[in-house]
């Protein structure tokens with residue numbers, strides 16, 4: 001984390017939002033963002049990410065709660081007084097202004113001296129490597145170039161906070177990766193705080209200091225990418241981030257702060273838990289496909305399950321194996337494509353093993 | 366791939382050279398010509414239609430403004446003998462005699478009134494001279510007329526001794542004349558050929574100015590009323606927008622006449638508006654609203670409003686709503702952001718709408734005719750008057766041509782100021 005200041009630089013305190021006075025789009029959103037942090041809001045479509053961002057920028061009213069920026073409540077401050085930079089998915093470049101004029105606009109609004117403006121515009125054009133495009137109109141740029149200009153325009157007036165709503169959504173994969181690096185580079189160089197919205201989890205995982213996983217208007221988990229991936233707080237996060245197997249079972253005992261679960265076929269596995277520890281209740285155990293291994297393999301793992309081979313899918317750098325439990329639950333295992341990748345015939349019995357700390361028991365809802 | 370062998374030999378023959386052979390060039394040219402022919406054949410019907418319905422009438426109109434053959438056809442002999450007259454004093458007796466003979470013939474043909482009207486345009490009061498003389502000469506004997514035509518003519522009316530009368534005859538006799546255009550500009554030519562402001566009534570320049578002023582007011586009214594509405598329509602949820610759009614388009618679906626008469630019902634002395642005003646007690650006397658410039662402007666604004674709203678709406682619909690948000694996030698207050706960001710982007714629609722409304726209203730006829738009274742008349746009404754009532758087609762054509770030139774000039778000025786690339790009609 002590149003945080004260097006107050007841990008509650010930006011604070012959302014119990015934000016609620018309803019567009020129609022009936023349904024809550026954002027139910028209870030509380031979050032602290034540190035200064036200089038790159039925080040991503042990640043969630044499925046319609047989960048309220050844009051809504052939160054718009055409330056932060058001041059374009060949507062807050063139904064209930066308070067937003068504090070640097071200790072000052074800004075909930076009812078007009079958007080143009082908030083000094084928050086914003087990058088839109090569709091760039092929102094002013095089509096009747098040249099690139100240089102677009103960049104100069106926020107400075108002109110702030111009534112900076114002409115010379116200062118020219119100098120700053122020059123500096124930012126260099127920063128985004130578009131010096132030769134100063135006189136061009138936005139329509140004469142490619143998508144990636146436009147987004148770079150939009151980025152520079154949101155940064156040029158040195159806002160302490162920059163909001164980005166799916167800024168790379170309209171770009172193709174390759175360009176998107178390029179722009180991700182570009183944004184990270186600028187973030188590192190200029191040290192602003194970023195609230196970034198995306199529903200591309202790879203993007204979120206690679207760029208963010210922390211990710212707030214958003215669903216149903218509630219933050220499901222807010223943590224660093226590794227934590228989110230390795231220790232999901234609930235079944236939604238486990239399912240939403242990356243790929244996961246869910247093995248149904250029943251809690252039969254507690255063991256050194258873990259839970260012992262009996263799964264279909266009568267085998268027992270031991271798993272981490274957060275929201276279920278009552279013996280006798282049903283639960284689901286999540287195990288990532290790459291955290292399971294097919295026997296024979298050096299056998300030091302505690303959890304072993306017996307399955308039936310279904311199919312094998314050749315992907316290239318790895319191979320996906322499909323197995324099934326006695327109750328027909330499908331289990332996927334990813335194996336690196338080396339010479340030891342095992343071979344099975346259909347219906348063959350196989351044994352899967354995994355570490356305890358890679359298994360998570362979640363309550364069944 | 367069984368067509369590969371047929372292509373291969375050509376490719377081999379040409380080798381790697383990028384230069385086309387003569388035969389290939391001919392082939393390419395023939396291809397281009399064929400495309401052009403097809404394209405031309407497709408637009409021929411439209412071209413013909415445009416020629417007969419647009420180009421030809423306008424050319425005729427421009428021509429009519431200069432062409433006045435009536436007098437030359439009515440009294441050819443008189444005019445021929447008058448050609449040598451020096452313009453001073455009474456012309457030769459031969460001229461007078463010819464005139465007397467011509468007048469008698471016209472009186473017999475019952476076409477003397479036509480001549481009277483034509484000459485009267487150059488010399489007010491000449492009409493009665495011509496008519497009375499013709500009436501008197503009708504009863505004279507042909508032989509006597511050939512002998513003493515001059516005396517008989519002078520006896521019929523002393524005015525024939527006046528050189529001014531003859532100058533009017535001579536002037537009316539020109540088959541090609543700039544007189545109509547000069548009249549349309551409130552000018553006239555002295556006998557010496559110098560231009561001067563018309564001594565008789567000067568109404569046309571004033572009328573053009575008034576027409577332009579009214580068109581400008583109507584355009585501004587449409588803009589003031591239409592811009593916010595178009596903005597609302599473009600940003601409203603599509604259900605509301607569609608419903609409101611029907612109200613905007615409603616005027617297009619009802620007869621122009623009905624709409625205009627509705628305004629008569631509203632604005633007349635004991636109409637809806639006056640009843641309301643007196644009823645509420647704002648005024649004690651009903652206001653004179655109908656048959657004024659005011660009523661013309663109100664009714665025309667109503668009729669032309671859709672022409673402003675539609676292009677504005679279509680342009681505003683295409684403006685990214687996040688532009689304003691972006692501007693505000695950069696610290697711009699709403700009004701400066703609107704002026705600097707939103708307004709320039711609506712310019713194509715705004716100019717298209719304004720130009721449409723302005724040009725349509727400059728040439729508008731029916732509404733001023735119905736609700737304008739004398740006060741609210743515009744140039745088209747005078748043109749119609751000259752065509753239908755005073756039968757002065759030449760002047761009507763000249764006024765019409767001036768209107769056309771005026772609009773073209775305005776368009777040209779506009780093109781230089783704003784640029785017609787910036788127009789978006791839909």
Ligand SMILES: Nc1ncnc2c1ncn2[C@@H]1O[C@H](COP(=O)(O)OP(=O)(O)OP(=O)(O)O)[C@@H](O)[C@H]1O
Nearest residue numbers: 019020025043044045046047048049050051052199
């Ligand atoms: N202006 C509005 N009026 C009414 N409802 C709205 C409005 N804007 C959004 N919503 C609703 O609020 C919910 C959240 O929308 P929001 O745009 O915040 O989602 P999102 O997480 O940004 O989704 P996406 O990933 O698709 O952009 C949705 O159910 C949406 O229908």
Ligand SMILES: [Mg+2]
Nearest residue numbers: 049050051165
């Ligand atoms: Mg969104």
